[in-house]
Amino acid sequence: MNTIAQTRVQEKTSLMTLLAVAIMGVGLITVAGHVQATTLHDAAHDVRHATGFPCH
Amino acid sequence: MMLHMTCAMQLAFPATNMFQKIVTSALIAGFGAGLLAAVLQFAFVQPVLLHAELFEGGDLVHFGSSVTLAQPDIAGDFDLVRNGLSIAFSALIYVGYALFLITTMIAAQERGHDLSVKAGLVWGVAGFGAVQMAPAFGLPPELPGMAAADVTDRQIWWFATVAATGIALWLIAFGKNWTMWGAAVILLAAPHIIGAPVPSTFTGPAPPELGAEFAARALGTGLVAWMTLGALTAYLWQSAPQEAS
Structure with a gap:
């Protein structure tokens, strides 16, 4: 019983952690690659083009 | 910024060690692949981009009174700020990937699928397929000055295509029956049957020769960087000391 309970807790935590990391990744891609604020756009311009992101 | 996020996440999530290991592996792998990218x-894509900017700015004219030379002398000064920012953003984007x-x-590994460095290469190819190849099929990498549809519409199509292709590739790799594989085919095809937003007119000032070269090189370098990313991520995650479970 105890083992099962522990496994469940660990799985849940692991899922939370994975979700958190995935959201960080998508957030980073969005900010660095897609947000159209002028400063960000100008700074990332060449990389956005070279990476094939939609740019301006 | 990343450091603050990491600290905040550590407070919020009890599986601190696990979180740290995952983020550290991803940071190193992303940074390495981003630097390579x-x-x-700089070696292959930037020269084409700078060449096209001469047409975008009107310094060179394609289809005019005079003949357009294919190899003008465009070796300019190394722009430290511009290229420094490119390195930084390349690293940021690949860390995000x-x-x-x-x-x-890890989700696949926890379902019993082996994760070797070789498998990492395949993950890299799949990542490239989802994040670069599939969107490029509808929105080819844009040379500066190219005509394009509204940027928000293209971004929505881009994210939707990446998501649909990513899920489809997961279903192809780990699906267990024809329903899943059939769903994968539909997800792969749907964005391209719906179609990417296209411009109403063509106004690109650069020659098509440059556009084709740019698209091919952007995709080629992307494939190399993604395969490196996949192999590095798998290697670093495998090498990280695992918790006894």
């Missing part, structure tokens, strides 16, 4: 960009990639790798 930047080097490849790595953070997402590693979560999918």
Whole structure:
């Protein structure tokens, strides 16, 4: 019983952690690659083009 | 910024060690692949981009009174700020890729799928397929000055295509029956049957020769960087000391 309970807790935590990391990744891609604020756009311009992101 | 986020996440999530290991592996792999992508960009993609900017700015004219030379002397000064920012953003974007990639790798691993460095290469190819190849099929990498539809519409199509292709590739790799594989085919095809937003007119000032070269090189360097990212992420995650469970 105890083992099962522990496994469940660990799985849940692991899922939370994975979700958190995935959201960080998508957030980073969005900010660095897609947000159209002028400063960000100008700074990332060449990389956005070279990476094939939609740019301006 | 990343450091603050990491600290906040550590407070919020009890599985601190696990979180740290995942993020550290992704940071190193993403940074390494991002640097390689930047080097490849400077060597192969940037010269085409700078060449096209001469047409965008009107310094060179394609289809005019005079003949357009294919190889003008465009070796300018090395722009430290511009290229420094490119390196930084390349690293940031690949760290973003790595953070997402590693979560999918771990999710597969926890379902009993082996994760070797060789498998990491395949993960890298799949990541490239979802994040670069599939969107490029509808929105080819844009040379500066190219005509394009509204940027928000293209971004929505881009994210939707990446998501649909990513889920489809997961279903192809780990699906167990024809329903899943059939769903994968529909997800792969749907964005391209719906179609990417296209411009109403063509106004690109650069020659098509440059556009074709740019698209091919952007995709080629992307494939190399993604395969490196996949192999590095798998290697670093495998080498990280695992908790006894």
